[in-house]
Amino acid sequence: MKKKHVLPIIFCTFITLFMVLTIILPKQERSANEKRVLAKFPEFTWDNISSGKYMSEFDTYLADHFAFREKWVGAYSYASLALGLNGTTGVYACDDGYLITTPADYSESQIKRNIGTLKTFAKKNNLDATLIIVPSTGYIMDEVLPKHHEKYKDDMLFDMAKNSDIPLIDLRDTFKKSNEQLYYKTDHHLTSDGALLMYQCYTDFKGYKPNEFVVATTIDGFYGTSYSKSGLWKKSPDSIKIYKPVKPCNFTVTIDKQNYDSLFFEKQLETEDKYQVFLDGNHALTRIVNNSVDNDKRLLIIKDSFAHCFTTFLATDYKEIFMVDPRYYRGSLKDIITNNNLNEVLFLYGADNLASSTDLGWILF
Amino acid sequence: MIFSSITFLFFFLVATIAIYYLLPRSLKNGWLLLTSLFFYGYGEPIYILLMVFSIVSNYVLGILMGKFEKKKKMILVIGIIFNLLLLGYFKYAGFLTETLNLLFKNLAVKTIALPIGISFYTFQIMSYLIDVYRGDCKPQRNIVMFGTYVTMFPQLIAGPIVRYRDIELQLESRTESFEMFGRGVELFTVGLCKKVLLANTFGDLFESLTAIGPASGVVGHFVAIIAFSLQIYFDFSGYSDMARGLGNMFGFEFVKNFDYPYISKSITEFWRRWHISLGTWFKEYVYIPLGGNRNGIVKQIRNILIVWALTGLWHGASWNFVLWGVYYGILLILEKVFLLKALDKAPAFIGRIYTLALVALGWMLFQFTDMSDLGNFFAGLFSFQNFGASTDATYQILSHLPLLIIGFIACLPVARNLFEKWKDKKGFIVLESILIICALVLCTSALVTSTYNPFLYFRF
Numbered sequence: 024m025k026k027k028h029v030l031p032i033i034f035c036t037f038i039t040l041f042m043v044l045t046i047i048l049p050k051q052e053r054s055a056n057e058k059r060v061l062a063k064f065p066e067f068t069w070d071n072i073s074s075g076k077y078m079s080e081f082d083t084y085l086a087d088h089f090a091f092r093e094k095w096v097g098a099y100s101y102a103s104l105a106l107g108l109n110g111t112t113g114v115y116a117c118d119d120g121y122l123i124t125t126p127a128d129y130s131e132s133q134i135k136r137n138i139g140t141l142k143t144f145a146k147k148n149n150l151d152a153t154l155i156i157v158p159s160t161g162y163i164m165d166e167v168l169p170k171h172h173e174k175y176k177d178d179m180l181f182d183m184a185k186n187s188d189i190p191l192i193d194l195r196d197t198f199k200k201s202n203e204q205l206y207y208k209t210d211h212h213l214t215s216d217g218a219l220l221m222y223q224c225y226t227d228f229k230g231y232k233p234n235e236f237v238v239a240t241t242i243d244g245f246y247g248t249s250y251s252k253s254g255l256w257k258k259s260p261d262s263i264k265i266y267k268p269v270k271p272c273n274f275t276v277t278i279d280k281q282n283y284d285s286l287f288f289e290k291q292l293e294t295e296d297k298y299q300v301f302l303d304g305n306h307a308l309t310r311i312v313n314n315s316v317d318n319d320k321r322l323l324i325i326k327d328s329f330a331h332c333f334t335t336f337l338a339t340d341y342k343e344i345f346m347v348d349p350r351y352y353r354g355s356l357k358d359i360i361t362n363n364n365l366n367e368v369l370f371l372y373g374a375d376n377l378a379s380s381t382d383l384g385w386i387l388f
Numbered sequence: 389m390i391f392s393s394i395t396f397l398f399f400f401l402v403a404t405i406a407i408y409y410l411l412p413r414s415l416k417n418g419w420l421l422l423t424s425l426f427f428y429g430y431g432e433p434i435y436i437l438l439m440v441f442s443i444v445s446n447y448v449l450g451i452l453m454g455k456f457e458k459k460k461k462m463i464l465v466i467g468i469i470f471n472l473l474l475l476g477y478f479k480y481a482g483f484l485t486e487t488l489n490l491l492f493k494n495l496a497v498k499t500i501a502l503p504i505g506i507s508f509y510t511f512q513i514m515s516y517l518i519d520v521y522r523g524d525c526k527p528q529r530n531i532v533m534f535g536t537y538v539t540m541f542p543q544l545i546a547g548p549i550v551r552y553r554d555i556e557l558q559l560e561s562r563t564e565s566f567e568m569f570g571r572g573v574e575l576f577t578v579g580l581c582k583k584v585l586l587a588n589t590f591g592d593l594f595e596s597l598t599a600i601g602p603a604s605g606v607v608g609h610f611v612a613i614i615a616f617s618l619q620i621y622f623d624f625s626g627y628s629d630m631a632r633g634l635g636n637m638f639g640f641e642f643v644k645n646f647d648y649p650y651i652s653k654s655i656t657e658f659w660r661r662w663h664i665s666l667g668t669w670f671k672e673y674v675y676i677p678l679g680g681n682r683n684g685i686v687k688q689i690r691n692i693l694i695v696w697a698l699t700g701l702w703h704g705a706s707w708n709f710v711l712w713g714v715y716y717g718i719l720l721i722l723e724k725v726f727l728l729k730a731l732d733k734a735p736a737f738i739g740r741i742y743t744l745a746l747v748a749l750g751w752m753l754f755q756f757t758d759m760s761d762l763g764n765f766f767a768g769l770f771s772f773q774n775f776g777a778s779t780d781a782t783y784q785i786l787s788h789l790p791l792l793i794i795g796f797i798a799c800l801p802v803a804r805n806l807f808e809k810w811k812d813k814k815g816f817i818v819l820e821s822i823l824i825i826c827a828l829v830l831c832t833s834a835l836v837t838s839t840y841n842p843f844l845y846f847r848f
Contacts, residue, residue, distance in 0.1 A: 025566075026817050027565075027566040027570055028566055029817050029820075029821055030569070030570035030573040030820070030821070031566055031570055031573060033573070033821055033824055033825060034573040034576075034577075034824070034828075035402075035405065037825070037828050038397055038398055038401055038402050039402050039406075041398050041832070042398045042399055042402045045398065057840065057841060072433060073433050073434065074433075075430075075433055078430050078431065078433075081395065082393065082394070082395050083839070085394050085395055085399065086394055086836065086839035087839070089394055089398075089836055089839075092836055092840070093840075095832060095833040095836035095837065096833070096836060096837045098829065098830075098833040099830070099833035099837040100837070102833065106790050107786075107787050107788070107789060107791070108787050108788070108791070110783070110787065111592070171782060171783045171786045171787065172783055173779065173780045173783050174778075174779045174780055254837065
């Protein structure tokens with residue numbers, strides 16, 4: 024090979040190689056990291072072509088099935104990080120292997136609207152309300168964050184929540200003082216230890232003695248959503264602890280008219296999001312009946328996914344819990360409240376979700 | 389289709405190059421025409437008809453000019469009006485009705501999808517008609533060759549604006565070679581890096597800083613201007629580099645469009661180094677025919693203002709572009725009258741700072757189509773009681789600092805000079821190959837990553 028041949032050969036080999044590989048390598052249907060179905064090959068019709076739809080779908084198809092797609096994403100993520108760009112993916116790479124979501128973008132007026140909605144809801148339905156806001160990981164884990172980072176606005180949210188006269192369980196100090204690992208390193212959720220601490224704060228606040236729990240199993244190899252966003256594929260996974268009450272309880276969980284006898288859904292451990300082991304992940308309505316307690320405590324929880332692990336602790340205290348996720352629930356909450364004689368509601372949200380949610384309005388219908 | 393896409397790089401280009409080199413000489417131009425039409429129609433298929441219509445009518449006009457020597461002036465005028473009407477309709481109709489509405493109201497504002505590259509290829513076609521009229525070249529009898537000139541995909545959508553007479557010979561006979569292809573690879577890769585790795589990132593920085601608004605302080609506004617100046621340079625010159633590189637791969641040599649504009653010591657020099665092919669076009673086909681500098685200073689000033697108002701308008705259908713053009717017209721007149729002499733005497737760094745400052749301010753006129761946004765931006769830039777950047781702005785600035793430094797260096801001819809010095813040394817090809825491979829890998833990873841979008845809550 025002569026000198027003049029080198030660059031043309033490198034270039035042509037490079038572009039041809041990845042074209043061929045993209046064509047011949049087996050195609051995936053889903054992207055586990057993106058938690059979405061990958062694009063299908065576009066349909067060849069005259070309308071699709073003349074409108075340009077075929078071409079834009081073809082672009083998406085190629086991009087979705089490009090050879091070694093996730094490896095490229097990883098390469099770019101590490102290269103960006105090496106150049107000092109930490110956080111452009113929406114996740115900061117932090118000390119100790121933490122991948123922490125960058126501050127969510129929300130305004131005072133959004134907070135005002137959402138907290139106002141909660142207040143109106145409690146008042147309208149005559150419910151005894153409690154609010155738990157889970158501080159964002161970045162706010163609590165300040166010491167592992169990169170030296171320069173955007174500002175977490177949790178204090179603004181907590182201050183506004185405090186002034187709203189819904190009784191608020193303020194977790195900030197307890198969480199900051201704790202020495203346990205309260206948050207996952209690769210996911211934005213609380214670990215089971217974090218949720219257990221939150222449960223103890225709740226029982227303190229309500230003035231009763233918390234139940235005791237022990238670790239029943241530990242599940243390794245959990246990669247959460249921050250990991251997926253970051254593209255930093257070499258980071259180590261988390262493990263998920265499953266706590267069970269020392270005094271065994273017998274539950275009936277109802278989701279979409281199906282009954283289950285456990286709060287833990289082991290089949291979810293085989294899926295792309297192991298966090299769904301707690302109460303089977305996001306559902307519009309989940310009903311939990313505790314067959315082992317004699318009291319008549321009934322609770323409505325309006326929540327996002329931060330409630331899932333927490334409720335596996337709280338369910339040991341209540342006869343019946345209705346867990347509603349306003350992102351998906353489109354029915355009338357009034358019926359649930361009156362039909363079941365509910366007089367207590369717990370609002371449980373991660374700080375970012377509570378501040379920026381646009382679905383909360385549905386609970387008023 | 390755009391160059392910085394997976395579809396272009398890994399499918400369109402592979403097929404186009406492979407078949408181009410398999411075909412006999414007589415079919416090569418036809419293949420380029422075909423692939424260029426495909427390239428053009430990929431985004432807006434319907435505009436292929438517009439393109440074909442444009443090619444056929446201007447081809448006929450050229451032939452007619454050759455046939456009816458005596459009527460050629462009339463034919464030229466018809467041709468120019470025809471092309472300007474097409475450009476006017478597709479690019480400026482919305483702008484015109486909006487402006488007229490300020491006076492008369494109630495005209496429906498028409499929004500038409502801008503046919504990609506129409507500003508560039510209309511100017512190329514007009515250069516052809518004028519050159520034929522002037523006798524600088526013969527009418528092209530072969531419609532395939534004419535069509536290839538108009539549509540050639542490397543320069544179709546963002547220039548350089550190739551004059552017909554500069555490329556006439558290459559269309560008819562050219563020799564591709566490994567050396568030329570190799571240079572094409574160098575240019576294309578450099579351009580791709582400029583666009584994908586630098587321009588896009590500086591664009592993000594500019595967006596984040598302007599989104600933070602007044603809180604980003606004087607410092608943040610200052611960095612935002614720098615970020616935009618870098619973004620637009622790397623974006624546009626990157627595209628020109630890719631165009632020239634692709635041209636080389638098919639045996640064409642296009643004119644250089646950018647020549648390190650940010651090292652200029654005056655605005656006059658800046659416009660000799662920035663978008664050279666557009667400046668040449670306006671000089672050749674507007675400024676000189678208007679009389680240039682031959683009829684006294686008053687007429688010259690008039691001519692400069694006309695050319696620069698048009699240059700501004702060419703960049704976009706909005707008044708801020710006219711303002712931006714006139715801004716440069718005035719600066720150039722001032723330099724012509726006295727400033728250039730003064731700058732020549734002053735130390736070089738003064739000229740450089742003066743030029744950079746004015747160019748950077750000019751970019752803000754260019755960027756903000758909304759006058760109140762522009763006003764807010766300048767208010768932020770000069771409100772010295774709010775000097776320091778907020779936490780969020782500081783984060784943005786510091787995390788982009790390494791890339792900003794790389795950007796500064798890439799604006800200077802440093803790498804070019806090193807390359808010239810080393811290129812014949814033994815073993816340089818090894819280093820160069822490694823760099824090219826790394827660059828291609830990085831750019832591909834950036835392209836793929838831009839399509840990676842984690843969908844975090846399913847059923848959302």
